[in-house]
Amino acid sequence: MLLTLDSSLHKPLYVQIRDQIRERIMAGAIRVGERLEPSRELAKRLGVHRTTVGNAYAELEAEGLIQGTVGRGTFVSPLASQLKSPPPRARRSTNDFFWDGLFVEEPRDDALGRLMASAFQPGVISFAASHASLELSPVDLVRRATDRVLRREGARLLQYGPSDGYPPLKRYLQSQLRRDGIPAELDEILITNGCQQSLDLLRRSLVTAGDTVACENPTYPGLSRVFDSPGVRMIGVPVGAEGMDLDLLQAVIEQSKVKLIMTSPNFQNPTGRVMPLAARQRLCDLATRFQTPVAEDDIYGALRYHGRELPPLKSLDTAGLVIYLNSFSKVGFPGLRVGWIVASRRVIERLRAAKQRADLHTNLLGQAVLEELGRGGWLNKLLRRTRKLYEHKLGVLRGAAEQHFPPEAVCVYPQGGMSAWVELPAGLDAAELLVKAQDCGVIFAPSQYFYFQQPQHNAFRLCFTALPDHQIERGVTILGELLKAAMRKNGKGRKKSAAGANVALV
Amino acid sequence: MLLTLDSSLHKPLYVQIRDQIRERIMAGAIRVGERLEPSRELAKRLGVHRTTVGNAYAELEAEGLIQGTVGRGTFVSPLASQLKSPPPRARRSTNDFFWDGLFVEEPRDDALGRLMASAFQPGVISFAASHASLELSPVDLVRRATDRVLRREGARLLQYGPSDGYPPLKRYLQSQLRRDGIPAELDEILITNGCQQSLDLLRRSLVTAGDTVACENPTYPGLSRVFDSPGVRMIGVPVGAEGMDLDLLQAVIEQSKVKLIMTSPNFQNPTGRVMPLAARQRLCDLATRFQTPVAEDDIYGALRYHGRELPPLKSLDTAGLVIYLNSFSKVGFPGLRVGWIVASRRVIERLRAAKQRADLHTNLLGQAVLEELGRGGWLNKLLRRTRKLYEHKLGVLRGAAEQHFPPEAVCVYPQGGMSAWVELPAGLDAAELLVKAQDCGVIFAPSQYFYFQQPQHNAFRLCFTALPDHQIERGVTILGELLKAAMRKNGKGRKKSAAGANVALV
Structure with missing residues (x-):
């Protein structure tokens, strides 16, 4: 594609590219x-910044002229044939280019976001997102609970509330935490808009330029995006069969002043690994010995289907160093x-102040509904049914994978x-x-999305909870066929592929 | 109070102060x-940092031994006489002190927060917080709307949603915005957890160390807290009878590269001032001429009781420079x-990415309920009744103030x-x-809470919307008496007071 750019024109470069x-x-x-030529290559060839081409492509995509597909590239859309002339742009501010110089951060490529979005296309079997099964959807429970709390609490739920949370919900959580071996006072609990905000508040309150954070690698991408800010050093600690590699973590702590250790001891995302009791104890000991705070993300902790429940790090924490999410x-x-x-009262105080600046407080209606469902025992009942259903679905996945996956896929x-x-x-x-699977209507999250350092390319995550059984089976069958084909090809081209893998490991 | 500190002890200084x-x-x-001696003075006398004494006082307050009162000081609590021995502290982490060195920011004095909290004490007539009247509380509307949306949308409302907002709510807002002269596309709208989060997202996306932000002075304290971060220069532009002083703003823009102008043209908080049409036009012209973005906070805009509605800045913005909240x-x-x-699509893209990192998305149930109420015309009906009620309450306030306030109080x-x-x-x-008013059971927000620069001490804000008529009358009567007494005293000590005021104006 031959494009001619003229930087002396008043027209911004990305507009020139877009228009041509x-x-x-x-x-x-x-x-x-x-x-279309990949944006990186086109940018290089034209001698412009990659975002310039990215901006042009984004506008063309918004107009419906081109479309990107994860891992495959950008193509001229079938819609383009229907469009005789450019869509009206009169109302669009032409000032978009102006803004590009003002933002604090560079835009990031949101490949994962695009993948998730394609999960909602009809006919797609999506193993990509950790969504709940709709088979147990608690809509009626929520409907009745909302009615009860609004009749009982009335206007109070529509007005401003405390930044640390709706007091009855805090008391309910306190009782549940005690059951889990975490005897928290009320001023040691803060309600947030979910774990994503909890991570964000931790970053705002504790981590600044010059600090080092130790995170599991691979990890939840929302976590690395929060902590990956200018001047913050993120150290990836590999995840093995027993969760975070504690020998390596110890070496890291001994070498650098680590401000915060991030870990997810139960069903780590994406590997599903569990940290055994002895390792939990050792991690707490390390934290105490080196006086290093640990943030424990327990978001999947309640979803254990079988095997003994393990105590949360927070319940083993005698030094007040664990922050539990x-x-x-x-x-x-x-x-x-x-x-x-x-967390410790002092930590909660600061996080609450950060929460107040961030959005005053969490929505009260949701808090009241969950308290009502919790206190009435509905949450625990739902949890038992959920665990049973997910265990069943995991069995379906396992049965299909054992039948259809080649033995080389572990x-x-x-x-x-x-x-x-x-x-x-x-x-x-x-x-x-994934590129091939998408063509067959199946998607999943490839491993490289989860590594913020030393990306591994040869693994993927299959979320099975939101899919009906027959879709799990069908999806796994399709993936099995593709995997077998890939193995055959890999066997033939072993040398070349192995070299590729080595490059990726750098 | 004679305290002996020994920095060679293993015991932290604040613990020594607390225990003694x-x-x-x-x-x-x-x-x-x-x-008790004010913490600042005690700290000076002991030669320790003020937060050290603050920490000791905070712990004593948490134990119930002392209590602080806004503007008056800290006193030994009546509870102290009932306590024979220190409360058990076994479960309290003794690690609180450890954390103090780890936080990114210094704790701030939250005088306003304490004042707001005291508004909920029984018997207190509070003019302090901008709370809605419970007389029109839309609880039943919300109860019925929730039932309808959960029956109709079902599980979808309990699952993850898009970061930019619940699509039907965006479409409803689009129709309302068009009515206000703001023809926004859907990708020019982002749903947030209220204006506080909107301010926070703006700061995260647009303002970093080295940047200058021009804000109205006085202003909403939640705004100055968001923007007041290390390296950010905040310039206060005085608010006059016609809102933000645009001559001064222009001088500021001419002298410094301003990254963002923050303004609230309708019923500015705390002064209640409105920017006239000509000034709005001029502000847009300034923004265009100097290519400076303007954030327009219109949170009170819909609450006009009488007089002609004025077009939002955003509707006058031909250059795409106004960000409307x-x-x-x-x-x-x-x-x-x-x-x-x-805002412009480019701005919304970045704010949406920041929102995704901050908390993924806004709660869906609240969004769906508001869309249901909006589309059904209930919101506009409620708004008409609210305006009428608030106009009535303002009349009650005015009648009482004209009767009871001395003429010197404008x-x-x-x-x-x-x-x-x-x-x-x-x-x-x-x-x-306020100190005297609190003794009489009346509170309000003194002007110094709203100034982030050059604090003025001789004004206050009276929020009248949440109070029943008789409380407005009684509160104003009490304030009137106190004001008259203060005027008499002021008359006698005029010289001294005037000097004090000059000092405050520096």
Whole structure:
């Protein structure tokens, strides 16, 4: 594609690129289905910043002229043939370019977000997102609970509330925490809009430029996005069969002043690994010895299907160094956005002040509904049914995978949580597999989305909780066929692929 | 009070202070009702940092031994006489002190928060907070709307939603915005957890160390707390009868590169001032000429009781430079935490990414309920009744003030919003008045809480919307008496007071 840019023109460069590509599509010089040059390459060739091309592509995508597909590239959309002339842009501010210089951060590529969005397309079997099963949807429970709390509490729920949370919900959580071996005072609990906000408040209150944070690698991408800010050093600690590698963690702490250790001992996302009791004890000892705070994300903790429950780190924490995070999202209520933090009073005080600046307080109606469901025993009842259903679904996944996956694909079936983890031989690339799977109407999250350092390309996460049984079976069958084909190809081209894997490991 | 500190002890200094004061209270050496030395003075005398004394006082307050009263000081609590020995502290982590060195920011004095909290004490007539009247509480509307949306939308409302907001609510807002002369596309609208989060997202996306922000002075304290971060220069632009002083603003923009202008053209908080049409036009022209973005907070805009509605800045903005903020909080639903931002697509993209990192998305149930109420016409009906009621209450306030306030107290009665602004002669201190008013069971917000620069001490804000008529009358009568007494005293000591006022103006 030959484009001519003129930086002396008053027209911004991205507009020049956009207009010239649009013109060519309209004229039929680039045809429907044709692949556009990757933005990085085009940028290099034109000698402009990559975001300049990205901006042009984004506008063309918004106009419906082109579309991007994860891992495959950007193509001229079938819609383009229906469009005779550029869509009216009169109302669009032409000032978009102006803003680009004002933002604090560079925009990030949101490949995962696009993948999640495609999960909602009709006919797609999505193993991509950790969504709850709709089979147990507690809508009627919520409907009745809302009615009861609004009749009982009335106007109070519509007015401003305390920044640390709706007091009855805090008392309910206190009783539940005690059951889990965490005897928290009320001023050691803060209600947030779910774990994502909890992570954000931790970052705002504790982590600044010059600080080092130790995180599990791979990890939940929402976590690395929160902590990855200018001047903050993130150290990835690999996750093995027993969770975070504590030998490596210790080496890291000994070498650097670590401000915060982030861990998820139960059903770690994405690997599903569980940290055994002895390791939990050792992590608490390390924290105490090196006086290093630990944030424990227990969002999947309540979803154990079988095996003995393990005590949360917070219940083993005699030094007051563990900050415990949890939420109602993974037990069926992500849309209500309610989570909680348990920590030393001093920490909660600061997090509450940060919460107040961030959004005053969490929505009261959601808090009251969850308290009502909790106090009435409905949450625990729902949790028991959820665990049973998810265990069943995991069994369906396992049965299908054992039948259809080639032996080289190693599945890690968790004792709880919402996803399994599949490891492929080195040299196989899960994102390449995704491209083929998408063509067959199946999607999943490839491992590279979860690594913020030293990305591994040969694994993927399968979330099984939201899918009906027949879709799990069908999806796994399709993936099995694709995996077998990939293995055959991998066997043939072993040398080349192995080299590729080595490069990726750098 | 004679305290002996020994920095060679293993015991932290604040613990030494706490324990020695506790000991003296227990021994009766300091008696119930006795005033403690202000923390600043005690810190100076002991040669320790002020937060050290603050920490000791905070712990004693948590134990119930002492209590602080806004503007008056800290006193030994009546509870102290009932306590024979220090309360058990076994379960309290003794690690609180450890954390103090880890936080990113210094703790702030939250005088306003304490004042708001005391508003809920029984018998107190509070003009302090902008709370809605419970007389029109839309609880039954919300109860029925929740039932309808949960029956109709079902599980979808309990699951994860899009970061930019619940699509039907965005479409409803789009139709309302069009009516207000703001023809926004859907991708120019972002739903947030209310205006506080909108401010926070703006700060995160647009303002970093080295940037300058021009804000109205006085202003909503939640705004200055958001923008007041290390390296950010905040310039206070005085608010006059026509809102933000645009001559001064222009001078500021000409002298400094201003990253963002914050303004609230309708019923500015706390002054209640309205920016006239010509000034709005001029502000837009300034923004365009200097290519400076403007954030327009219109949270009180819908609460105009009489007079012609003025077009929002955003509707006059041809250059795409205005970022418009609004919420459902001031029309009766602060507890649901739902607000919105309208801006250029590029700005919304970045704010949405920041929102996703901050808390994924806003709670869906609240969004769906508000959409249901909006689309059904209930919100507009409620708004009409609210305006009428608040206009009536303003009339009650005005009648009482004209009868009971001395002529030297100049009341600025707004054409809308939730509060009136009272200006006193120079030399009178509203915080001192508050101390006396609190003794009589009346509270309000003194002007110094709203200034982030050059604090003025001789004004206060009276929020009248949440109070029953007879409480407005009684509160104003009491304030009138106190004001008259203060005027008499001021008259006698004029010289001294005037000097004090000059000092305060520096």
